[in-house]
Amino acid sequence: MTIKPQRNKADQGETSKERILASAESVFAEWGFDGASVRRISEEAGVPVALINYHFGSKAGLYRAIFEKRAPAIMDQRIAGLRLARAEPDLDRRIDLVVKALIYPMFSLRGESPSADFGRMIVREMSDPQSEARGIFRDMFDPVAEMLTDAISKCFPDWTLEEVHWAYHTMLGAMMIVMTDNGRMARLSGGRVSSDNWEEAARHMCAILVAGLKYRDRDQTRGSED
Amino acid sequence: MTIKPQRNKADQGETSKERILASAESVFAEWGFDGASVRRISEEAGVPVALINYHFGSKAGLYRAIFEKRAPAIMDQRIAGLRLARAEPDLDRRIDLVVKALIYPMFSLRGESPSADFGRMIVREMSDPQSEARGIFRDMFDPVAEMLTDAISKCFPDWTLEEVHWAYHTMLGAMMIVMTDNGRMARLSGGRVSSDNWEEAARHMCAILVAGLKYRDRDQTRGSED
């Protein structure tokens, strides 16, 4: 066991590598991959530019490192949520747990320290065609996404594959907008509703989505495709 | 001996201004505002860079011009849809029309010529904190958004303002993901479901969202915040 060198108060115990990651997260979230410059990140972190390339190889390497640092915690929470859902035999109650397994781990980001920014990074990555080349979703998010679609289809055994995947993507999309809201909700509501309260956000969204899945075929005849 | 460059067949009577707008739409959609370069746009349009600044003043001017060209048609369709909804006295049927007034005009974009790209541009603009400075949403989208939230609240007279705005944003988010899907849906479904068929996309999404709004309070006691 090695003992970490104790830093003084000014450092707040952070290594320069950690400071770079922290400021990169906020700069990438605000400016996007292309709009962000390593110079700006280095300034915000209070380190020279060269140090970024020393630690992370390149701008792209730094970008990926942020996802590698943040994604596992979210995936683990989703997997844990799915384990709870699987243990619920009543399918009506189970879908509720599945939806929450998807939504809550993402929203809880907004609670902790700097990481509403990471939520914004995810949305930008998701809406960027170049993301396919980076392969971040393929590598870090797809495995759990498959577990989730699988869990949905087990809750609705009579659904087609189309219905399952559209349900999943509808939920994913709804989630995106909260991670990305730039005060538009506040503007449209005359300042009376804001998206900052993530617990309320999650509650409202889960209510709509769970009901949407459970009752989607209630009022209309089932689609007759294929 | 030099012959005045005659428009070739490929031009099909398009002015250079129109060609710039068309290629800008696809380049901005693929690379984002910062990632796109006016050089790349000019190459794709087959015009010299200077012409872009002549016609549109700046890169930002060109960007905005695309929204000014495309947004009105969508807004008009939404307004028309809302007019139909207002004429429907049965509130259960009316909310169905309101949701469709929001969703369908956006999805119908994917039907016509080059404009899945415009859908992608909207999503990127929506997930970009810098968009507030550009003011595109404020100027071109917010007025109709207010009409829509208003229509929702008329369908559910007992809802709080929070519930209305969360419902609207949930729908908006769900829509975003279809406009932006980069083949991830196809990947996750093993190639068996794709988001290319916009009619099916709209159908699935509306089914979930309408049911979500109508039945969101069916299984749980109403939130007690006020």
Added chain:
DNA sequence: GTCTATAGCTGGATAGAC
């Protein structure tokens, strides 16, 4: 209106001292 040429910057990345 359309073009060539270029000004004036800012970008990512690296070399090499310490």
Added chain:
DNA sequence: GTCTATCCAGCTATAGAC
């Protein structure tokens, strides 16, 4: 590991001929 200094490719925008 950390820093200074620097390379040079790429960017937006404009000047000015036609």
